[in-house]
Amino acid sequence: MELCPTCQSNKYRKEVAKGVALAYNRRCQACNTVWQPACSKGLATLFILGALAGWGYIAFAVIDWSVNTGRDRLPTPIGIIDLLVIIGGILLFRYGLGVLRGKCGALTIVETGTK
Numbered sequence: 001m002e003l004c005p006t007c008q009s010n011k012y013r014k015e016v017a018k019g020v021a022l023a024y025n026r027r028c029q030a031c032n033t034v035w036q037p038a039c040s041k042g043l044a045t046l047f048i049l050g051a052l053a054g055w056g057y058i059a060f061a062v063i064d065w066s067v068n069t070g071r072d073r074l075p076t077p078i079g080i081i082d083l084l085v086i087i088g089g090i091l092l093f094r095y096g097l098g099v100l101r102g103k104c105g106a107l108t109i110v111e112t113g114t115k
């Protein structure tokens with residue numbers, strides 16, 4: 001159960017966050033504080049696993065291509081999708097690792113309420 005960081009109330013409503021956010025903001029119904037919840041470690045682990053799966057897939061494709069370098073097959077160079085998977089994977093991996101180490105994705109107060 002989440003608690004308001006200002007007054008510890010457990011009554012809040014979800015609000016669409018402005019800008020890029022992974023989760024809804026919470027608005028406390030007792031004191032009007034708006035906060036962005038901390039990124040869960042489970043989600044961070046999923047990000048890391050997703051990045052590893054993407055990289056593994058590309059590594060497999062590259063190995064598969066180098067094994068099958070016969071004339072009957074066209075070489076498949078790294079394409080845009082592969083680049084996106086690699087770069088997106090790096091971002092996800094770094095973010096996920098940061099959350100697990102407690103360096104990012106922490107609870108953030110967007111708007112301090114009145115009490």
Ligand SMILES: [Zn+2]
Binds near residue numbers: 008032033
């Ligand atoms: Zn509150």
